[in-house]
Amino acid sequence: MTWRRVCGLVATAAVVLAIAGSVIWFKGRERFERPGPLRAETIVNVPLGSGLDAIAMLLEKDGVIEDERIFRVGVRIVGKARSLKAGEYAFPAGVSMRDAMNVLASGATVVRRLTIAEGLTSREAVALIDAAEGLEGEVDTVPPEGSLLPETYHYRRGDSRQDIVKRMRVARDDMLSELWAVRAEKLPIKTPEEALVLASIVEKETGIPDERGLVAGVFVNRLRKGMRLQSDPTVTYGLTLGERPLGRNLTRNDLKKPTPYNTYVIDGLPPSPIANVGRAALEAVLNPVKTSYLYFVADGTGGHAFAKSLKEHNRNVAKWRKIKKAGSK
Template identity: 35%
Template sequence: MSPAWHRVFWTAIAAAAIWGFWLLADGTRPYFRAKEPVLLDIERGARTRDIARRLEDDGVIRSRITFLALHYLRPGNTLKAGEYDFEQAASPLAVLRKLIRGDVSFQVLVVPEGYNRFEIADAVAAQGFSTRADFLWASEEASLVADLDPFAKTLEGYLFPDTYHFPRHSRPAAIARAMVERFREMYAVLKPQGSARTIHDIVTMASVVEKETGLREERPVVAAVFYNRLQRRLLLQADPTVIYAAILENRYDGGQVRQSHLNSPSPYNTYVHRGLPPGPIANPGRSALAAALRPAASDYLYFVANADGGHTFSRTLAEHNVAVSLYRQNLREQAASETATR
């Protein structure tokens, strides 16, 4: 090697070493110029250069040059789409690793027990995950539960109520799948071996029980009442099934059950049709599922709301009529008391 090339070689080595030391120093130095937490939303397909520029503009990194150099030294590591929170100083290398791992921030989605798929769609839309229509479309993918319930027409009943944490850009189908998976996990824990009832009937019963009472201790008794009525071929006469029928027909405004609802020919109307409704009317929680699987040992055939917020259970129609009269009397007295205090 000639002296000239020798100098060029060592100059290049020195330059590379200096650049390497600079990159190491700048790439591992924490930095945060923003005066408040930064929320960075990276869309699918966003270019790395554009992401680096936004990080620099928002004060998350000092220089996009350092960030890009570090990224190009890690070929094949793509930056994941999603929302990212940056609240404190971090080095460009730490920021890069966060985006490569996909450590996105999560949105909380609360699905209360007893919500039907229409109400869940409203909750999903309210949290900004998707439109109501898109989630309803996803909730019609009955193939997700075909192995459990070959009779299912939608995912109603299998979208397990719970508190979920999803990235904001989660797709409706992914949200629905997560809820179905949670149902599978819970049902595997609850289901007794050798149950003679199909999962379709159990979940349908659980959904009716869920909507009839909010008291967990009552649910096994309510389930027993309905099973007893089914055994005797009596109409279930469950108001929540009538309400669900009206919802499907776009005839329910959130008020009380009307005579027109009770007269509906819908197969979900258990005042008209014997047996369980064709499918679940809501998404039951753990205690309602447990009640449908293990009803109380009881010979009750009737129940009606009482003044204590629960229900009065009866074995005969005569007993039930007395309980209904007491309930109506309590309602009249309550209305009179409210009128007197105005």
């Protein structure tokens, strides 16, 4: 075989290999970039320290990609083998291998939400924190009543439960300082802590936004006149200390039972809040509606009937009792 013949064969083989390589690359690239097998959004948690091989196996196992080998090769060719980050990621339906790679390289992990509703006790709030999926560690101790700000908090998998509590306490402190600075003049409330106590009572008395300012106005009027607040939620808290639901209606004996929180028995405010307070309730207490009302009672619609005199109040109470009686039949 002549040298020219050998060179020709080598050249032909090189062309064939180049064509074959191009075909393989084209098909591999097409598979790397085409829509994948996912039928619905899927969340995958990539453990800390996972390398490309482990990530590829995990994605195939969870159905995000169809072939871990093509994923590995594609990621290496693109030059992002060391750019993939650990964390919890949401992959959309039909995500391609290339887009899955970009999701992992972005570091945009799933953001979770934890909502603490206004009026929950600290023990109830901690129970929600304990149950929140993705948080780690334990809450050291139940925080003091009223020290947390009810709000929706965002977090990522692996965040600390204790850090969430810290964020809630800092947020409450910031809110209290902000609103105390713009309070109305001549309130019968001497300290930010007293404002928090009264706001917690307003929080438990009504869940209707338009009523908060009016309920706060009633309590402010009673404090100014030296009248007892006579708030049922304070009686309940005195019996349970926020550790459990009362599980029954209050009785006449309950209203007479002396506790530091029973505002039918004590003068002025209880020694501490009876729940955690939202912004609206604290704003209502620090800038209450100006009113002549001194009393209120449930009206059967979810709201309250307000009165300026005891005589008028007693009529409203009688109406409420009739409604309760009819509802119990």
